Amino acid sequence: MRLVAAAVTFGAVLATLSGCGSDGPSGPVDAGGAQGRRAPGVTALPATDPTLIPDVGERLQRRIPADTxxxxxxYGEGENSPDSTAVFYMKEGPEWQRVARWAAHNGRKGWTVEHYSGDDRSPVGVFGLTDAGGVLDDPGSRLPYDQDYVAYAPTVNAVAYDHVFDYVIAIDYNRLPGTVPHNPTRPLGEDRGGGIWLHLDHGDGTSGCVSLPKGAMKFLLRTLDPAQHPVMVMGDERELRA
Known part of the structure; x- marks a missing residue:
C-alpha cells in the first residue's frame, strides 16, 4: 500500500506542477530551470542506478533515511563558488525520479564540511526539512508554518533583500527539528552557527543559507510532506561524490 500511495502522490505532483510557475521557475524538470547553468554531472551523466540519487557518493547516500x-x-559548482543548482527528487517505488530543477545560491564563500558562525560557507551534508515560516501568510505548506512579520524581517537594509524571508524552510543543521525556524537553540554550540535556511534568492551568495526563486519556494512548501521524511543533500561536486 505504501508504494501505491507514493506513486499516486508522485503523479499528483507532476499533474499540478504547471500551475505553480507564475512567479518563478517551479514547473517540471528543466521548465524555467537552471537559467542556463548546468549542475555538475546532473544532466551530463546518466544515472547508472535509478535506486540511487545521481552524482551523490556512497558516503552521503548512506545518510539518507530508508523511509525518505x-x-x-x-549541487554546488565548486568548493569556493556561491553558485549551485537545486534538483528535487521523489521516490516512485524503489526508484528516484527527478521532478524539478532550479538555479540556486549557497554561501558566498562556497562550502565547508565543518561550518562555523560567520564563515560565509554552507555546510555540506544531509539534513532534514521539517519546519517552515516567513513574512507572508501560509501558501498551503504541508510542513508546520510559522508566519511572523517581526521574526523574519530582513536583516540587511537593501532593496534586493526586502523579500528574502517571505518564505523560509529551516535546514536541520545545528537546530532542534520540530521548532520554528528562528528558534535560537544550537545543539552543537553557538560557534558552529545556525539559522541555515532555504529562502528567496537575492541574486548572489548568502551567509550560509541556500536561496531559490519564489516559485520554487512555494512549490516546495506545498510539496514537502512530513510523512515522506524529506531531506536535503547539499555540497560542492567533490564532496557530494566522495
Missing part, C-alpha cells in the same frame, strides 16, 4: 521519499539536492 523526497530529496532536495543542491
Amino acid at each position: 521519499g523526497q530529496v532536495l539536492v543542491v
